[in-house]
Amino acid sequence: MTAGRTVGGRLMGLRVAGRSGRPLGPGRALLRAVLCVVFPWGLLWIPVSRYGRSLQDVVAASTVVHDWYRGSPGRGLTRSG
Numbered sequence: 001m002t003a004g005r006t007v008g009g010r011l012m013g014l015r016v017a018g019r020s021g022r023p024l025g026p027g028r029a030l031l032r033a034v035l036c037v038v039f040p041w042g043l044l045w046i047p048v049s050r051y052g053r054s055l056q057d058v059v060a061a062s063t064v065v066h067d068w069y070r071g072s073p074g075r076g077l078t079r080s081g
Contacts, residue, residue: 013068019061033062 009015016032018024024032035042035056042055049058057063 013066015065015067016062017065019063021063021065024060024062025055028060028062032056035059 016024016029018028038068039055043056045055046052051063053063
């Protein structure tokens with residue numbers, strides 16, 4: 001994974017970022033990854049959440065960003081939650 005993207009995320013135009021939209025640091029990225037593996041049912045919170053965030057995103061203070069154009073200003077950069 002590089003720049004907050006997996007291969008699947010790159011194909012789907014998604015990346016994980018901090019709440020400000022900046023890339024996650026290595027510690028928070030690792031925390032989020034571990035939480036996704038250890039507590040996968042936290043993903044069930046997404047449809048219940050007002051902002052469409054998983055419990056892992058809430059704990060790691062992260063968000064999933066739609067980013068088809070690699071963060072180019074004004075081109076396809078929107079938050080999903």
